[in-house]
């Protein structure tokens with residue numbers, strides 16, 4: 257939905273997702289899709305650079321609070337990435 261709204265507004269969009277939980281079909285086909293893990297130390301920076309990314313909307317997370325508390329994998333990932 258976010259991707260669709262952005263594309264309808266004009267900018268090029270790159271979707272970066274590991275698909276560990278999501279589905280490729282859920283990402284708007286007009287967007288460039290990169291299958292990758294946020295913790296991959298090379299792929300994310302390379303993707304940002306190669307696509308001259310100017311803004312990021314970070315939605316990769318466990319939407320269930322209990323899952324995030326029990327396995328804080330994405331909290332760790334986001335902290336690392338923000339540094």
Ligand SMILES: NC(=O)c1ccc[n+]([C@@H]2O[C@H](COP(=O)([O-])OP(=O)(O)OC[C@H]3O[C@@H](n4cnc5c(N)ncnc54)[C@H](O)[C@@H]3O)[C@@H](O)[C@H]2O)c1
Nearest residue numbers: 273274275276277278292293294315316317318319330333
């Ligand atoms: N769904 C809700 O009801 C709800 C409510 C409030 C807030 N949120 C928040 O909105 C955001 C997105 O929610 P959603 O419903 O779209 O969740 P979702 O599970 O449908 O999508 C999250 C996507 O992130 C990807 N992802 C997760 N960890 C990743 C990683 N380390 N590397 C690469 N990709 C990774 C998953 O594969 C998945 O496609 C989350 O931050 C969530 O906490 C969701």
